[in-house]
Structures are given as structure tokens and as C-alpha cells.
């Protein structure tokens with residue numbers, strides 16, 4: 001068991017803009033350089049739904065955590081947890097979370113649960129507290145600036161006529177809100193009922209959709225069975241040996257690329273995929289990539305992080321064969337705890 005009293009007194013205080021450099025100084029190497037916090041920190045401070053905290057020891061920042069209130073204020077999603085390298089393995093993460101839960105109880109009694117996303121193999125202690133409610137495959141790729149065009153051409157060459165027959169529609173705000181008003185659309189598409197955008201796990205509550213609509217996300221949808229060539233519409237063999245058309249449709253969310261600490265001139269692009277039709281998955285990835293690359297300043301490379309149904313891993317691996325994988329994580333788990 002971690003020794004929880006082997007360091008001086010820890011104080012918990014709200015994070016401020018002035019603490020940015022100190023928070024960054026404890027964040028070196030997190031997520032192998034694709035950490036989102038350096039880019040998001042100041043925007044998060046301005047978000048009225050979010051609270052951010054520091055753990056301080058002898059006046060120095062030794063830990064960070066934040067939560068955002070979602071699901072109309074009934075759920076807190078915790079994001080950004082980190083402990084200074086020299087303080088790790090001594091139970092500080094547990095203390096920080098305890099502080100956050102106490103704050104939720106005292107300041108936000110309407111919050112009924114805490115939700116978070118974690119990579120594969122979470123600590124055993126977490127599994128005793130949190131319930132794993134969903135997971136997805138994660139496939140991070142390295143696309144250097146001078147290879148972007150070649151990678152897009154390579155992927156394009158692997159898209160066949162069946163894939164190309166899928167119609168893609170970029171959804172506007174009104175369409176997105178309408179889409180999720182029809183309960184069937186969301187139940188069929190979203191595994192576990194969650195709309196996960198760049199590791200933020202949300203229900204489709206209207207307040208969450210409004211939050212996402214402020215984020216300049218590219219939403220692409222393929223209607224079920226809506227293809228240019230209905231005779232070749234995609235089919236899957238069921239476990240019983242029969243065939244069944246993909247009836248779900250397919251949705252993808254592209255988060256605009258942003259700078260990461262990995263290296264100067266490298267941005268991170270998250271593409272969240274919902275649905276299990278491999279043809280749709282391929283054309284959605286290609287389209288999201290094209291849109292993102294068009295918006296990139298010249299000379300910028302990408303770490304592209306694909307999040308997809310586990311059943312698509314093999315086919316997406318084939319689409320991306322020859323593209324350098326970037327070691328980061330392989331699975332995204334959504335975990336929840338009632339408080």
C-alpha cells in the first residue's frame with residue numbers, strides 16, 4: 001500500500017493563470033508528449049462549468065486535477081490528473097481525488113456520479129471504486145508534415161468502390177440537435193450511450209450537445225443504407241452465420257488539431273468514430289483527415305488519434321498499414337462511480 005504520510009502537508013487551492021508554468025513543469029513526458037493540458041489550460045480556466053485545483057507542498061505545485069460539470073450538472077467528469085514525478089507512488093493522486101470529491105459534496109450536491117476516461121490497465125485500486133462502463137480501441141498514428149500528402153494518397157488507394165459508395169454529410173448545429181432528439185439514432189450508434197469527444201465522455205443530454213457545439217468540431221454522418229450504390233450496400237456476417245445490413249449509420253467527430261509538447265510543429269488530431277461499418281469508418285477517417293490537413297498551417301505534422309469500436313481494429317489497421325504508429329495508448333475505458 002502507498003505510504004500516504006511520507007511527505008509534508010499538502011494544501012489544495014484553485015488553479016490560476018499564473019500557475020501555468022509550474023503545472024507544465026510537473027507535466028513533462030505525460031502521454032508520451034501528446035498531453036492536451038498545455039493547450040487547453042487557459043481555455044479551461046474560462047469555462048464556467050469547470051473547476052481546476054492544485055495540490056501544493058511547501059508552496060510548490062505537486063499535483064493538478066480538474067472536473068467539468070456535465071449531464072445538466074448531475075455528473076462531474078474528472079480530467080487532467082497529474083502528480084509531480086518526484087511525488088509519485090506515495091498516494092497523492094488518491095488525496096487529490098478525495099479533495100475533489102469533498103468539493104463536489106460540499107459545493108455541488110446535485111452531482112450524483114463521477115465519470116472519467118482512462119487508458120488500458122488502470123490501477124487495481126481504481127477498479128475497486130469505479131465501474132468500467134465502456135471501452136474503445138485507440139490507434140494513434142504519426143504523420144510527419146512532409147508525409148501528409150503521401151499518407152492521404154496511400155489511404156485513398158485502399159478505399160474501394162464499396163467504401164466510396166457511402167454518402168457523407170457534414171452536420172450543422174441544428175441537425176446535430178435534431179439527430180439526438182430522435183432517441184433511436186443515439187441508442188443505435190453510441191456504444192454504451194456515450195458520445196466521447198477527445199476523451200471527454202458525455203451523454204447526449206442537450207446541455208452536453210451545446211457544450212460540444214462550442215468546440216468547432218467537425219461532425220460527419222452517414223445515414224444507414226444511404227449509399228450511391230444500394231446493391232453494394234455494406235453487409236456483415238452475424239454470429240449466427242446469417243447476413244445483416246449495417247443499420248446503424250455512422251458518425252465521426254473531428255477535434256480541430258492543436259499543438260502538443262511532443263515537438264515544435266506537431267499538432268494532435270482526435271477522430272472519434274461511432275458505429276461499426278468498416279467502409280464508413282474508412283471514408284470518415286479519410287474525410288476528417290483531409291479537412292484537418294486543409295486547416296493546418298504549412299509545415300505542421302500530426303499525431304492522429306483514432307478512437308473506434310474494437311471490432312474495427314483489424315480493418316483500420318489495414319487502412320493505416322505503412323503509416324508509423326505512435327505509441328501512446330491502445331484502449332480508452334470509460335469508468336463511472338456513484339458518489
Ligand SMILES: CC(C)(COP(=O)(O)OP(=O)(O)OC[C@H]1O[C@@H](n2cnc3c(N)ncnc32)[C@H](O)[C@@H]1OP(=O)(O)O)[C@@H](O)C(=O)NCCC(=O)NCCS
Nearest residue numbers: 002030081082083088089090091092093094118123125126
Ligand atoms: C497517474 C498518477 C496521477 C498517479 O499518481 P500517484 O500519486 O503516483 O498515484 P499513487 O499510486 O501513489 O496513488 C494511489 C491512488 O491514486 C489513484 N490513482 C492512481 N492512478 C490513477 C489514475 N490514473 N486515475 C485515477 N486515480 C488514480 C489510486 O486509485 C489510488 O487511490 P487510493 O489512494 O484512494 O487508493 C501519476 O503517476 C502521474 O501523474 N502520471 C502521469 C500523468 C497520468 O498518467 N495521469 C493519469 C491520467 S490517465
